[in-house]
């Protein structure tokens with residue numbers, strides 16, 4: 001019988017602006033996969049729900065306040081990552097309070113899902129981007 005994998009439980013946001021573009025941030029130097037573009041987010045900590053973890057991460061990383069009810073599940077990734085197994089839940093969010101600005105000296109870009117193939121992203125993100133391409137346009 002195989003050992004159970006150790007899960008790396010991560011939540012991330014596809015923040016969408018009024019033009020339909022999504023926010024990507026560059027992973028800072030010093031972290032694994034530094035330099036790759038990713039959706040803002042991070043690990044779910046003990047005692048947190050996925051949604052509370054994501055609202056915490058968005059405030060820490062970008063200085064915005066998001067209501068959990070504004071997080072719309074859109075895709076997930078499940079795949080080996082090093083000696084662990086990544087479970088990543090991606091939510092779309094198109095409403096928040098405050099102005100998006102990095103609190104972690106990360107580079108930020110707003111980009112259409114159709115243009116994300118040009119951005120170098122972690123391997124788990126390819127299928128997530130494909131799902132974003134299928135989404136309906138944002139509500140007027």
Ligand SMILES: Nc1nc2c([nH]c(=O)n2[C@@H]2O[C@H](COP(=O)(O)OP(=O)(O)OP(=O)(O)O)[C@@H](O)[C@H]2O)c(=O)[nH]1
Nearest residue numbers: 010011012031033038039040041042043122123124125
């Ligand atoms: N935030 C985010 N993480 C991703 C994405 N794709 C992906 O494979 N990951 C992986 O998910 C994990 C997230 O961990 P992290 O180190 O960013 O989380 P964190 O902010 O809680 O980090 P820290 O507390 O260690 O500083 C990393 O292994 C990262 O490579 C993505 O699009 N966004």
